[in-house]
Amino acid sequence: MTQPASPARPATSKTTPAGPRPRGFRPDVRTLSLVGVLAVLVLIGGITQPDSFLDTNNVQLILTQASVIGVVTVGMTFVIISGGIDLSVGAIVALASVWATTVATQDYGFAGILFTAVVVGVGCGLVNGLLIAYGGMVPFIATLAMLASGRGLALQITDGKTQTVSVDSVLKLGERDAYILGIPPLVLVFAGVTVVGWLVLNRTTFGRRSVAVGGNAEAARLAGIDVRRQRLYLYLLSGLCCGIAAFLLIVLAGSGQNTNGNLYELDAIAAAIIGGTLLTGGRGTITGSVLGVLIFTTITNIFALNNLQSDVQEIAKGAIIVAAVLVQRRTSTTTS
Template sequence: MNSTKGQAVHDAAPGPDTDSAPPAKPARRRGLGGSPLDVRHLSLIGVLVVLAVVGALTKPDEFLATENLRLILTQASVIGVVTVGVTFVIIGGGIDLSVGAIVALASVWATTVATQDFGLGGMLVCSVLVGVGCGLVNGLLVAYGPMVPFIATLAMLASARGLALQISDGKTQVVNVDSVLDLGVADSYVLGIPPIVLVFALVCVVGWLLLNRTTFGRRTVAVGGNPEASRLAGIAVKRQRLLLYLLSGLCCGIAAFMLIILTGSGQNTNGNLYELDAIAAAIIGGTLLSGGRGTILGSVLGVLVFTTITNLFALNNLQTDVQQIAKGAIIVAAVLVQKGRSSS
């Protein structure tokens, strides 16, 4: 009798290995752990090639210049790091509208005079802690509140923006730490690559490994695809959601410090509309808004597409409103493609 009961309990609550095994197979079928490139990735690469051809034809000297290509990568780096965190949250079935405000708050807090007295290390730690702290609040509200992610992160957006404005008093806080400023000059480049681009590449690699090669990644896909089935399989759904928002906050803290290096200052207006750009990049990269599917590679390609479009518009002196219309059309097209594929 007891042995039978013990066997039943063992089947209902699998161990660490069997716990993560069931979600692994659907993840591979959806392109998370299988071949590195799928049709959507190839399509985005094709779009980048078309944009490159357009740039080469319209502004050959400017667009193909090494400095301009380096500028595109640099501009993509900050929002790219934020997008990696947002991608995890969306795959896990959530949404984070507060990432731009968190970047602003972290950059302002890290550039206060008191914080700058601790040098580069103090500013970096402060930026990361602020990001993680905001992510913790979001995670607690969403996972244990429980509160709808849209409302919880919208409240964080308003609060973080307001606190950033209060701390900075609406003024630009200039960085006076030479070791931080030096990271933004050409002398700090590694093989011609700016340090923040290298940080972006490192975050992408870590994010890809975390999503595709760890139990954490498989649980993220499982929770986003079917929370109830994940709970019955023994996955701590609430804890997983909390960890996802902590990860998003961490990425925001890193991005804030990268922005400080790039601009040499902290402002309450930093990260404006980052939440929209990050979500849009993840969507056109193949991440389902309903959760359960997405790739880091797709999100990175989405960031590069948007950044290249922005660069082309700037080089050709086209108005910002036309650029926003083009981005909106791309987002709509990506969502329609998602609906078509999911219904087929």
Template sequence: MTQPAPPAPHHGPGKQDTTGPAAAPAKTAGPARAFGLRADVRNLSLLGVLAVLVAVGGITEPEAFLDTGNLQLILTQASVIGVVTVGMTFVIISGGIDLSVGAMVALASVWATTLATQEYGFAGIAFTAVVVGLAAGLVNGVLIAYGRLVPFIATLAMLASARGLALQITDGKTQIVTVRPVLDLGLPGSYVLGIPPLVLIFAAVTAAGWLLLNRTTFGRRTVAVGGNAEAARLAGIDVRRQRLYLYLLSGLCCGIAAFMLVVLSGSGQNTNGNLYELDAIAAAIIGGTLLSGGRGTIVGSVLGVLVFTTITNIFALNNLQSDVQQIAKGAIIVAAVLVQRRSLRDDGT
């Protein structure tokens, strides 16, 4: 005679079995929650650094640094590289890198300021800058996602090609913008409640980037690809298409930044965007984005941009040479990487 099956264990009306698959989310929630807490702490730390820098600027050059015009200048200068950094943050979170952002900004800015383009006015300049940025990002994405080139090599090739094309278009000369509405956008008369329009564009891009990363499937897929591309593929994510979209996003940000730089400088030059790639990567790193991918925050990257821009402004006001400024930036980057390594070690990853 067969014995009846043993009854299932009773956990009570308010309890669940924590030994089966249902317990998996509870196990995986820990690292994510820990990262969120560290991100908050890091952002608060960066805000503290900004407060210290403001205090230093106010003490060393109180009249010049705390002047409203100078504070507007800091935010405006941070806006251009800040938009580039938003795109760079997405790329790095996915486990990639984009060394061509500065060259793409240069190419988009000179293409948008040719005489032929300026004949179409404000809309023609803005449209051209964005389309050129998207086209360059598309090339990067196709080479990396479908051509299987290493991101470092593909974007390095784009860096050289875009710089060369920008030089060929300008013939080494500065292209002056004569379209009045574009120039007016950078004048105090166009400020909204004392805020420059470029800062408002930066704020809009930052908000859109934050929502895209934290509130959409696209953002979750980006983190998944950066954390483990093979696992993401097995989970049903089209990794190649996701990477293509990410480099398109980076190109779009470069196109927007190119238009902002045209407004700010009133010209297009083949030297525009020089070393933007290094500044964007550095800002993302000190903001908490891991170079190995899988983690990062838009807010942290933006705070990193503001820290670097404020340092540059303080050094300029105090007539300190640029080499000292570069040393200070390098020290900040090294400190940020060491903090990242320590946090990873604490995670056991």
């Protein structure tokens, strides 16, 4: 009598399939592409103006100019990732810079100027956040209203005049004697904000919640995320970045003007877009946004060194933005 055959065991291999790799191990093609674009621009600048473009002073100038708008862009990136928009960043920078350079504020010295700039920025962000998160206003309308109000209040404070800074400790930060190992202090601040922003977005619950809210706000709410509070925090963060940028601009210009931060909102949004941040929310990188800022700043510098008209420069920027959006749409269609 024969024994019944035992069920065949599934064939096993000595090596188990690794399965899909985590997203963090995949090469970021967009980031590499942006680095390539930046390298091409550096090559163009070196060829067209070899003596001036590659000069140490010019490189320091590019990084310094990128620092102010770069800090704003970090905050803007968080807002766009969450599915929002902030059109008021330029006006907030202007308002914070003029409020921090009034005679009454300068009487409190370095700390008074820095504190005022940050508080005004955070205060404006708080108003935006409350209107959007708890007032139910569309981000476009709420921040557009802040843009108009901020510009108007800045004009009222200055009466259209330039407010000169007389605090030596603030002015010295913009001098070459304050450079650390050849790096301007403003660039170090920008680098610090970038690192903190990257860590917050990629290594904290706050960053994951921001991405979740931008990807699907209703799903995030059902998962237990307080969507309204998260949006409030994001606009507070944007306002904080504007306050820091206002202080950097005060150091760079040595004054406060109601025209400060003109078109910063467009530059910040454009830098974030070409850096890979989706306008619909749910995806974005701090690294890409910073590379976007450096690309735009380098383009501006190359045009200035070659005495090219500013209108051609703006056309070039517009073309880059359109190309970046088209690439986003094509990528989204391919992955969906």
